[in-house]
Amino acid sequence: MSPEPGRVLGEPLRLPLAAALAVAAGVALLLALPPYDLWWLSPVGVALMAAAVHRRRLRAGFGLGFLTGVTLFFPLLWWTTIGAGWLPWAMLSVAQAVIIGIAGMAGAWLSPLADRWRWSWPLLAGLLWTAQEALRDRAPFGGFPWGRLAFSQGDAPTLRLAAYGGAPLVTFVVAAAGGALVALALHLAHSKIKSNIVGTAGFALTAAVLLFGPAALPLTEPAGPTSTIAIVQGNVPRLGLDFNAQRRAVLDNHVSATRQLAADVAAGKQKQPDLVVWPENSSDIDPLRNDDAGDEISAAADLIKAPILVGTLQRTDDPEDIYNVGILWWPRTGPDLDQQYAKRHPVPFAEYMPLRPIARLVTDKVDLVRNMLPGDHPGVINTGSVILGDVICFEVAYDGIVRDTVDGGAQLLAVQTNNATFNEAEALQQLAMVRLRAVEHGREALMVSTVGVSGFVDGTGEVHGATGFNTAAVVVRDIATEGPRTLATRSGNWPEVVAVALMVAALAGVLPLRRRRANIGNDGDKVSEER
Incomplete structure (x- = not known):
């Protein structure tokens, strides 16, 4: 030829x-x-x-x-x-x-x-x-x-x-x-x-x-023992960056949805979950520093009788520095500081400002961007019933960040995200990445968003229980916890x-x-x- x-x-x-x-x-x-x-x-x-x-x-x-x-x-x-x-x-x-x-x-x-x-x-x-x-x-x-x-x-x-x-x-x-x-x-x-x-x-x-x-x-699809997982999409009062001004309302939405899930479990309408997963920014009020926010999350965990993976921002002693984290919150005992993950790849120009002194010479608006610090370890979280491989928002696009969690023992891939500042197209683009990761590593996966799209993905990349956009929803699914170690991994x-x-x-x-x-x-x- x-x-x-x-x-x-x-x-x-x-x-x-x-x-x-x-x-x-x-x-x-x-x-x-x-x-x-x-x-x-x-x-x-x-x-x-x-x-x-x-x-x-x-x-x-x-x-x-x-x-x-x-x-x-x-x-x-x-x-x-x-x-x-x-x-x-x-x-x-x-x-x-x-x-x-x-x-x-x-x-x-x-x-x-x-x-x-x-x-x-x-x-x-x-x-x-x-x-x-x-x-x-x-x-x-x-x-x-x-x-x-x-x-x-x-x-x-x-x-x-x-x-x-x-x-x-x-x-x-x-x-x-x-x-x-x-x-x-x-x-x-x-x-x-x-x-x-x-x-x-x-x-x-x-x-x-x-x-x-x-x-x-x-x-080879995941098999073996199953764990019942609930994802809570609490929604926000208004889309756009203004959701940041509604921090308490967003937290209340996720607390209320979890309380309703507990009521449905008590009435026999839903299975008792082993774990509840909230999205990124579900509590932008730091519950480790704000007793009121911490009490609300604790009450929700006590009612649902299961740990909650909460997406929140953690403040530091420097008011300019923050971490974007997922932290496990247990019934009765509260936050587990040993089971938390800080986002390793903050988004430049959105979550931190590269070359800030130089950028400030062009416009003072650079100081509107907070300084999000990167975490220093993969998102491997032991919830008792299943080991999560947690990544936050855009991190699902990066091969190494997801693979590190599987190498660390993750049995279920979890993507906590907040699409309230974007639109449904962006959410669907992220979900496509979750589908690939599930197949890539032979693990079932979930994506949970404040506003959608949320859902579960099995080991073949098929989506289950996908929610709508800009709505409140709760999805419960049994997931298999024993997946193969693929050639890709x-x-x-x-x-x-x-x-x-x-x-x-x-x-x-x-x-x-x-x-x-x-x-x-x-x-x-x-x-x-x-x-």
Whole structure:
């Protein structure tokens, strides 16, 4: 399936067409993600961007990739404007688009390799997207992994791959399928008629096997003893940042919902839970420093006769410094300081301000952002009936933070979140991440939000008891506490490390081909790339 002579070095697409494909790529990648969930568009988006940047100069490759990123991230992250306004939304979207632009530049750089060995398209596309996501997951300021290809695959057969290599493997295979699609298109455009059948069948079969073959992979679901878990979505009086001014009302909502659950248990309408989980910010009044708030939580725990995992903010001796924590609150004995988790990855510009002295030179509004301190250990919480792997809000997007809890013995993954400052689309995007984590680590999982969406996820990624948005709800479910130790858990970040290393090798390995290309004379085989 090699290109015919004279086609090894060819012309790029005309720039207007390439720009249209770059925009279409961003649209496809957007529609593949929640709330749209057209998962099959992810490889299409990869293929469209690959075609747009192929054989272009590096500057043009960056520009076209950036155009794809802008088209994807500005609408994907629109929900950030609800709580933070347009400037952080624009800055975050541009930062993410820049990294997609770098991927576009890398794709242009790799063009001679893909032209010389067309069969390499799936491998190069898979490595390229895995590597760019590895970069976005870490930079700048600790990274922001939103919009990963893996998070679009909640309803796809490829979700099963998470158990074998985590989110990086899912991304690799989806992108590789996109590479097979663009190779198929180029093959149809440039190959001789007699070789079309074999080549077309080969690339089409590759894409089909990559996307649908994982359906045959076995998954070992959690089994063994069960524990009854209740999640409480108390809701808030008003959406938006103003919920912070309603701290007592939010706490009262969760106390009242738990009291009602206790009444339903007493009446035989609900099972007695072994554990109740409240969301992030369910008590923004620090119950360790405010006796009234502590008394309300204690009364609720006594009534429900089960420990409550409470999401709260803990103050420190410095009034500017806080921790975002989940703390276990027992009936009768109250808070358990040995069973609490402080968020390890606070969100820059929202929960803490990087480079505050410099930012203050631009605007004094930076001081409206409090200084949230990071925790120093994974969220492994022993509730007596089950060991929780607790992560808070956006942390579910980070591979290592979730994996650390499973390595620490977590039997159930719990995501405490507060979507009151965002919207339902953001909540559904988070739930998609929970689905992947459940499959990745062979653990049942839950997500509990102040306003929704909340629900349970089983070991195959199926959602149970999903609540509505901006409403109060309580969901009770029996969960299995003995899950397998998956290959993804055991391998850690090695699949990603290997992919990045191979990508670096490919970027270096194409250099001789590019030098040869530069030395070709004007004999008809020389590329004339559009600038």
